[in-house]
Amino acid sequence: MSRELVVIALGGNAIKQASEIGTTEEQMKNVDTAAEQIAKISMAGYKILITHGNGPQAGALLIQQEEGSSLVPPQTLTVVGAMTQGQVGWMFQNRLAYHLKKMGKDAPICSVITQVEVSSDDPDFQDPTKPVGPFYTEADAKNHAAEKGWIVKEVKPGVEKSWRRVVPSPEPLSIVEERAINSLLVERVIVIAAGGGGIPVEKGKDGSWVGVDAVIDKDRAGFKLSQAVKADKFMILTDVENVYVDFNKPNQKALQEITLNEAQSYLDDGQFFKGSMGPKVEACMRFVKWSGREAIITSLDKALDALQGKTGTRIKK
């Protein structure tokens, strides 16, 4: 029985599907589906560290913060990130415990509120592009910018509310709660950490960690997390069983096992979409380069099969 440690990164869309409005019930149902697959991985003997996106959850919270702003002050983006870690972390620990128990395992599970170090010297602070929160008219967006120091951009030209706040998406540099997470793993606790890419903080002049209004890419944070816990495998779960080249063309091809060099040349060739598959492949490549071990991209329902080498796109040195 393997005691390999695998870091599993799930998208925020695995929690709220695009067709849904995002009630608690809907999200719990989706998390339940994901948790059942993760429970199977645990039953197969793997040690597990889960990380997850929070796009739809933070989006909804930011809208609510804004709509209530005449009555109570909206919290910062950092606090909203912390809130979504509580929300989604709870859902996962709750549903995972259920499925594990059903499968005969009574394992301790723990969601850890996680800060991730970034630097405001990161070039992404020069020209932020990550949209967060509600859509605004140009006039409203510019008012918010003047009042709150936001950077706003037109992100959907041609509609009335085409503007949004944009924030930087800096590189994650370290996992602040690294020691606590490792302590839990040593004690065989299943851990959920760095949700939404983590709460971005930078080193302040007084030595404290200062919250930064930014959003860290969850797959990059997943790699940093894998590094922090010296994971044996890093797996990104998404909508498709395999990464494709020549995607949506007659000659499209599902990738099975590829080397770092092959991944790099596909990437250079522009085979992977920048906003979706590109960052996932890059995060996997970082892991393989660093560890010499395997990284996997596959779909939720194929996760265990892929870990066992039966499917998925597996990137190796």
Add this chain to the structure above:
Amino acid sequence: MSRELVVIALGGNAIKQASEIGTTEEQMKNVDTAAEQIAKISMAGYKILITHGNGPQAGALLIQQEEGSSLVPPQTLTVVGAMTQGQVGWMFQNRLAYHLKKMGKDAPICSVITQVEVSSDDPDFQDPTKPVGPFYTEADAKNHAAEKGWIVKEVKPGVEKSWRRVVPSPEPLSIVEERAINSLLVERVIVIAAGGGGIPVEKGKDGSWVGVDAVIDKDRAGFKLSQAVKADKFMILTDVENVYVDFNKPNQKALQEITLNEAQSYLDDGQFFKGSMGPKVEACMRFVKWSGREAIITSLDKALDALQGKTGTRIKK
């Protein structure tokens, strides 16, 4: 140097003062003040487990959920509780790390999203009295009740919006994440847990923990937490240095060290207000009865002095 484990319970009002509107900055500043005192306790050699209230934070979030409800679905009270654990947990771990570092200690800290078991057989489900969320007019309150199955009550007669939703405040029965919390303490991690009294869950028919719309008293949850980790001391921090008898009378007297029997007779005598000091004294009495060890009620700035027996109200067997 003592290696006693102390469970410290702080009120939600230590995080947002009544005179404040509750911006992130204000709350961070208050948490910073509290964290400095807790850091001193850690420096004195105590192992620490922190728990905290979330009344003002959950209140604000419930208003925001409601105000945004035409755009995004409000999450359940359980999810709001989980969110405030993320919010306040982050604030504490962030400011505590800063003060410890300044004092020369680089200790790992971890906020644990915590579920607390309750039973829907609890008598409090028969006649819920704990108000949560916004104030409504009678008509609006009754609409919500009809639509969502809420129980609503008039809580502030004589004003236009005098009605609120009320939920049960059941007894906490166990700390679901007990093992993870103990694992962290074994590894000498400072833990923040069961914020807001914990996320109330009950055992479902299918074996899962089901979220319950309720609010658990944070001092009672603090006692359960003390039990779960076998704490050496349980300390409740509040606005006053001591518990008083004949409070606000010419002969008022600050209590120093009292026995369980003395505490019980003051309680029977109606010396402590039901909504404020009463539950704190009762939670302390439960701890002393169970452990035979000391429980303390004092103010934030006297916390270390009280632990060292110099001030505060100390309840002993």
